[in-house]
Amino acid sequence: MATTHHLQTPFSDDVIRGLHAEDIVYFDGTLFGIRDLTQIYMFDQGHTPPVSLEGMPCIHTAPSLKKVGDTWEKICVGTTTSTRMDRFTPDLIAQYGVKAIIGKGGLYEGSLKAMQKHAAVYLAIVGGSAALETLQIQEVEAVYWEHLHPEALYKFRVKDFGPLTVAMDSHGRHLFEEVKEETRKRLPEIYQRLGIEA
Amino acid sequence: MADIDYQIVEDAAKELYIRALCDLPPDVREALKRAYDKETNPTAREVFKAIFKTIEVADEHKTLICQDTGLPIYMVKIGSQFPWNGFQIKKRLDIGTRRATQEFPFRGSSTHTLTRVNPQTSVGEGLPVIHYDFIEDADHLDILMIPKGSGSENMSKMKMFYPAHGISALKKFVIDTVFETGANPCPPGIIGVGLGGTADLVMKLAKEAIARPVGQRHHDPEIAKMEQELEEAINDMGRGPMGLGGDITALAVHIETAYTHITQNPIAVNTQCWPARRARAQIHPDGRVDYGY
Numbered sequence: 176m177a178t179t180h181h182l183q184t185p186f187s188d189d190v191i192r193g194l195h196a197e198d199i200v201y202f203d204g205t206l207f208g209i210r211d212l213t214q215i216y217m218f219d220q221g222h223t224p225p226v227s228l229e230g231m232p233c234i235h236t237a238p239s240l241k242k243v244g245d246t247w248e249k250i251c252v253g254t255t256t257s258t259r260m261d262r263f264t265p266d267l268i269a270q271y272g273v274k275a276i277i278g279k280g281g282l283y284e285g286s287l288k289a290m291q292k293h294a295a296v297y298l299a300i301v302g303g304s305a306a307l308e309t310l311q312i313q314e315v316e317a318v319y320w321e322h323l324h325p326e327a328l329y330k331f332r333v334k335d336f337g338p339l340t341v342a343m344d345s346h347g348r349h350l351f352e353e354v355k356e357e358t359r360k361r362l363p364e365i366y367q368r369l370g371i372e373a
Numbered sequence: 374m375a376d377i378d379y380q381i382v383e384d385a386a387k388e389l390y391i392r393a394l395c396d397l398p399p400d401v402r403e404a405l406k407r408a409y410d411k412e413t414n415p416t417a418r419e420v421f422k423a424i425f426k427t428i429e430v431a432d433e434h435k436t437l438i439c440q441d442t443g444l445p446i447y448m449v450k451i452g453s454q455f456p457w458n459g460f461q462i463k464k465r466l467d468i469g470t471r472r473a474t475q476e477f478p479f480r481g482s483s484t485h486t487l488t489r490v491n492p493q494t495s496v497g498e499g500l501p502v503i504h505y506d507f508i509e510d511a512d513h514l515d516i517l518m519i520p521k522g523s524g525s526e527n528m529s530k531m532k533m534f535y536p537a538h539g540i541s542a543l544k545k546f547v548i549d550t551v552f553e554t555g556a557n558p559c560p561p562g563i564i565g566v567g568l569g570g571t572a573d574l575v576m577k578l579a580k581e582a583i584a585r586p587v588g589q590r591h592h593d594p595e596i597a598k599m600e601q602e603l604e605e606a607i608n609d610m611g612r613g614p615m616g617l618g619g620d621i622t623a624l625a626v627h628i629e630t631a632y633t634h635i636t637q638n639p640i641a642v643n644t645q646c647w648p649a650r651r652a653r654a655q656i657h658p659d660g661r662v663d664y665g666y
Contacts, residue, residue, distance in 0.1 A: 177415055197416055239440060239480045251479065253440025256524060256557055279524075279615065280556040301420050301615055302524060302559035303648045304427035305440040325480070338419050340617055350416075351556060354618040358552060358610045365606045371545045 181335075185230025186274040188294040194341045196348035200298055201337030206277075206312075208236045208329030210255065214263035216323060224271070224328055225319050232275035232298070233267065235260060237325040240315060247315040252331070253305030256280045257297075265289035281342055281351035290345050297343035299350075311336045378660060379461045382514075385654045385662050386469025389518035390445060390495075391477055393652035394437045397428055398666035401624070401649045404587040408561055408621040417619025424614075424647060438648045442479050443520035445470050445501035448584060452511030456658060462514070463503060470494070470501050482523070504577065514656040519584055525558035525646040531576055534638040543568060543640050544603065550642045551607050551623070556616025559646035563587060564607065564623050567641040570631035579643035582627035584651060586666070591628055600626045614647070624649070 177197040182190060184204030194200065207228060216222050235257050239250035257278030264286040267273045274295050276282065279302035290296060300308070312331045319328040342350040366372075405428075409421040431438045447466050451459065474481045474495040481493040483500050495501070508515065530550050534542050547566055563585075567578030590597040604626040613619025624647070633639060655663045 199416075199419055237440075237480075241478075251437045251440045279559070281616075299556075299615060299617060301423040301427070302556075303439040303441075303522070303646055304423055306431040306434070306436050306438050307423060307427040309436065310430050310434070338423050340416055340419065340615075342617065350618070351616055354612060354616060355555060357618070358612055361610055362548070362552065365548060365609060366545065369541070369544045369548070369602065369606055371541045371548070 191274050191294040191296055191345055194296050194344055196341050196344045196350045198341040200339045201335050203334050205231055206331045206333045207231055207233045208238055209233045210237045210326040211260055212323050212326035213328050214260055218263050218266055229272035230274050232277055233273050235278035247318050249309055249312055249315055251305050252309045252312055254279055254300045257282055261286055268293050268295045287343050287349055290343055291347050294345045296341055296345060298339035299342040300339055377457055379465050381660050382462050382465035383469040386466045387473040389652045389654055390470055390473035393518050393520050393650045395431055395435055398651055400586040404624040408624060412620050414613055414619035416617050417613045420614035437479060439522060441522040442482050443522040445495055446519040446521055447501055447503045448517040449503055450506045450508050450515040452508045452513045454512035455514050467496055470496050512658055516654045519651045522646055525644045528554040528558040529643050531641040536638050538638055546640050547603055547642060558644040561614050561621045561624050562647045563645040563649050564626045565643040566628040568630045569633040574631055575639040576641040578629040578631055579641040582629045583643055583645035585627045587625045596628050600628050
């Protein structure tokens with residue numbers, strides 16, 4: 176039976192191990208925004224983030240922000256497809272202690288293994304729901320590596336951020352893959368009904 | 374005709390882009406509600422609740438539903454008695470699109486296809502996409518605006534089957550496309566299918582299919598039956614909202630058709646995400662503009 180969790184960042188290993196596929200998560204605290212270029216800069220070009228990501232969640236985003244004086248104001252923050260950034264994820268978890276990846280569409284086997292080994296999860300957000308995400312972001316606290324904007328490293332403060340579905344847990348369950356397999360089993364019957372020779 | 378004020382078209386283009394991004398059409402909202410009523414999977418029901426909250430927030434704060442402002446597409450239909458100049462209309466659609474981007478302001482998503490330089494205008498060489506058609510015995514201009522997001526557009530598929538492959542190959546192509554694209558096009562949305570025509574026309578038909586109000590059936594009963602049949606089959610696949618499992622994978626399947634070559638049997642699938650955004654304006658010769666969906 177799926178449980179709804181209200182969490183606070185940073186996430187401990189115990190908290191993460193207590194999350195299971197299909198559970199719903201909301202959380203308060205810090206959320207880091209990262210994207211393709213942020214991680215190319217970190218892992219391919221060897222730059223270490225100027226802030227600790229230990230115990231923190233990272234969301235796959237290229238936010239619309241505007242700079243007013245020295246502060247950044249939010250315009251629209253939404254989530255992008257995660258698979259493009261799969262190859263960076265095991266290192267993000269192992270080297271920097273990131274505990275949750277938030278995105279849409281899920282990640283592959285290597286990321287799932289890293290999540291099992293280091294206690295981390297993938298939290299699926301509802302794609303297309305930027306209006307809601309933007310409202311749940313209280314403040315853009317910092318933008319690191321500004322020259323990479325809109326694919327820099329962002330520190331947001333969030334309240335009741337969610338709903339997020341635990342789609343990959345630290346016990347080896349991968350909800351997207353489970354659903355895909357279930358669909359695959361149904362295909363022969365569907366082909367037959369439509370008069371398709373498989 | 375020297376006193377025609379083309380500023381009206383420019384203002385309408387700007388207004389249409391912004392309206393489409395912020396205000397989801399009533400038929401899409403109703404289809405989502407009907408889908409939620411049918412959905413039995415608890416995870417899927419949570420997804421629907423988040424969708425409804427998002428629509429509510431966008432309404433209340435007049436903000437973008439989704440951060441992906443997409444690529445701008447205008448489907449223009451010119452009444453046979455509408456006396457305005459077509460070149461001026463095209464020019465003003467371009468300017469209106471830029472103004473929407475810079476004055477709202479929102480993220481321009483258009484970029485040079487090789488250098489990847491983004492001018493932050495939403496336009497550029499070849500953009501906005503504008504399709505032209507004509508309406509018999511009408512004196513107005515009809516503009517339908519669609520901001521097409523990339524999560525779904527990237528999942529477009531097209532294939533030139535042969536006549537020998539028959540109708541069953543076409544049905545399989547639709548089912549397999551939905552299976553392969555999974556969570557990426559932000560389901561549950563509209564599965565737009567083009568059948569017939571040439572390689573270019575078939576994809577345009579698929580795009581017209583996603584532009585149709587949700588649930589409106591094709592006028593040909595045979596095609597309507599095929600829409601219904603595919604819709605039920607896709608929802609029985611169980612991929613569910615955002616690919617997390619559930620009873621509703623598509624709000625609708627829409628098919629548009631054209632005659633094709635005796636040796637061809639083309640199909641295109643263009644998927645639309647759950648925020649199936651669109652906005653419509655009718656411009657009358659006296660300068661009046663009526664907005665709708």
